Amino acid sequence: MQNKMKKYGRGLLLAGMAALVCLLFYLSAAYWGRLGWSRDYLLSCISEPISENQASALMKEHLQRLEKEIPNSGTQEEIPDFCIWGQKDQVLLTNENLSRVTQADVILFCGNVELLFQNCRTPEREDLQGCLVDEETAWNLFGSIQVIGKEITYEKRPYIIRNVISGKNGIAAFPAAGGKAAGGTAAPTDQGQSIQTEEKVLNRVTIKKPQPQSVSEVKAGWESRCGMELKILDLELLRGLEGICVFLVPITVCVVFLHNLCIQYRKEESWKGRAVTLCLILLFVLSAFMLYGRWVQIPDDYIPPEWSDFEFWSQLIEQKQQSLRLLLRVSKTALDDGWGRNGLAGAGFGILAEVLVVILLFSWKCFKIESTVKNPTGG
Numbered sequence: 001m002q003n004k005m006k007k008y009g010r011g012l013l014l015a016g017m018a019a020l021v022c023l024l025f026y027l028s029a030a031y032w033g034r035l036g037w038s039r040d041y042l043l044s045c046i047s048e049p050i051s052e053n054q055a056s057a058l059m060k061e062h063l064q065r066l067e068k069e070i071p072n073s074g075t076q077e078e079i080p081d082f083c084i085w086g087q088k089d090q091v092l093l094t095n096e097n098l099s100r101v102t103q104a105d106v107i108l109f110c111g112n113v114e115l116l117f118q119n120c121r122t123p124e125r126e127d128l129q130g131c132l133v134d135e136e137t138a139w140n141l142f143g144s145i146q147v148i149g150k151e152i153t154y155e156k157r158p159y160i161i162r163n164v165i166s167g168k169n170g171i172a173a174f175p176a177a178g179g180k181a182a183g184g185t186a187a188p189t190d191q192g193q194s195i196q197t198e199e200k201v202l203n204r205v206t207i208k209k210p211q212p213q214s215v216s217e218v219k220a221g222w223e224s225r226c227g228m229e230l231k232i233l234d235l236e237l238l239r240g241l242e243g244i245c246v247f248l249v250p251i252t253v254c255v256v257f258l259h260n261l262c263i264q265y266r267k268e269e270s271w272k273g274r275a276v277t278l279c280l281i282l283l284f285v286l287s288a289f290m291l292y293g294r295w296v297q298i299p300d301d302y303i304p305p306e307w308s309d310f311e312f313w314s315q316l317i318e319q320k321q322q323s324l325r326l327l328l329r330v331s332k333t334a335l336d337d338g339w340g341r342n343g344l345a346g347a348g349f350g351i352l353a354e355v356l357v358v359i360l361l362f363s364w365k366c367f368k369i370e371s372t373v374k375n376p377t378g379g
């Protein structure tokens with residue numbers, strides 16, 4: 001009786017571990033899926049930060065270039081849309097009507113704001129009086145998140161809230177006003193007069209990636225048009241590394257299942273049994289390849305012109321090492337918290353699930369060996 005209870009208890013423990021593995025795998029896959037947007041957008045850093053006026057001038061040239069290219073859009077290479085932005089940490093925002101004040105991380109942007117906040121189409125490019133706040137900032141300033149159309153003050157200028165961003169990170173977003181020296185300071189001249197100097201805080205660019213173009217092509221095109229060097233934040237690399245951690249569990253399960261099928265194939269004595277087992281093996285391998293082929297996509301930048309080009313592989317490895325160092329060392333903003341948190345969480349849950357799978361398989365193997373020793377005849 002005691003042995004039966006022990007056996008049932010061990011079985012329940014293994015079942016609980018299996019359920020926990022499924023939960024961890026689900027969480028890792030969910031966090032991995034949240035980085036899917038990185039296939040359509042490029043995050044990058046500008047080597048030298050620029051001012052709001054400089055960003056506005058670049059955007060004006062971009063819009064003029066788009067107007068010229070639209071009539072010839074059938075023959076010209078697509079010019080990707082972009083948004084130049086930067087962050088000011090813990091800036092004072094004021095609600096003059098209610099005499100309420102809060103501090104928030106301010107995002108200054110110039111361009112299409114939807115590239116920074118998905119499904120957020122306001123304020124429009126021409127709207128220099130509109131702004132965005134997240135739920136935390138709205139609550140601190142108004143005691144509510146129903147604040148669209150209400151006014152707040154930033155650097156002594158009034159702005160109208162056009163939309164509320166989901167989240168509680170304490171952020172606000174304002175358009176880069178090209179006609180003012182934003183956040184400027186007075187610098188003395190030789191004649192004792194003072195001139196207004198611009199604060200250069202815009203150091204990020206988010207680019208919408210046209211589908212046919214590779215990352216290197218988009219980067220080279222933007223640099224040639226805007227005359228600035230970009231450093232790409234390789235989120236595809238981060239997503240690839242996270243994906244490896246996510247797929248550890250299904251790969252392990254597939255290998256174990258295939259191994260058991262091969263053992264069963266060797267044990268079959270009749271040709272019919274072997275034929276059926278062989279068909280199952282082939283069907284399983286084909287299904288696994290179709291499943292992984294659907295979810296695993298190799299970027300064009302990872303494919304060499306010729307597979308025998310060994311110099312390409314050495315350059316690719318060096319490039320990805322530099323990209324990984326940049327991802328780790330770049331100064332994080334409020335908008336970077338999302339991909340950083342998703343990457344770490346997805347990889348962490350995936351690795352933890354794989355550890356539990358290994359423990360589960362080892363425990364199951366020991367359980368079967370123990371059962372065989374105690375009851376070798378199976379009776």
